[in-house]
Amino acid sequence: MGAILKSRQFTGNVWDGSSPCDEDLILTRILWLEGLDDGNKNTKDRYIYLHGTNQEDLLGTPASHGCIRFSNADIVDLFNRLDTGSEVEVIYPESSAAPAQKPRA
DSSP: OOOEEEEEEEEEEOOSSSSSSSSSOOEEEEOOOOOSSSGTTTTTTTEEEEEEEOGGGTSSSSSSOOEEEEEEHHHHHHHHHTTTOOOOOOOTTSSOOOOOOOOOO
């Protein structure tokens, strides 16, 4: 929990929340996405992940560089439920600021 990851590797450091950090850290676990839709087939090449964050107070707002951030407890739970190659569907709630996309046919 709180493992700081860079380039998908554990740095040996753990963020414990005791000191403020403005940097949007990639923490705890990474689920690296490989897009299937035409508009997202390059997701893996863009290094888009599901991951934990040190900025849990910003969850639900568009504050990352394209990744989908989770609370650290939730990303551990999700990581433990999925096998490599599992399909994950990202659905934006009606009330969120979803990126502009073409409707699916």
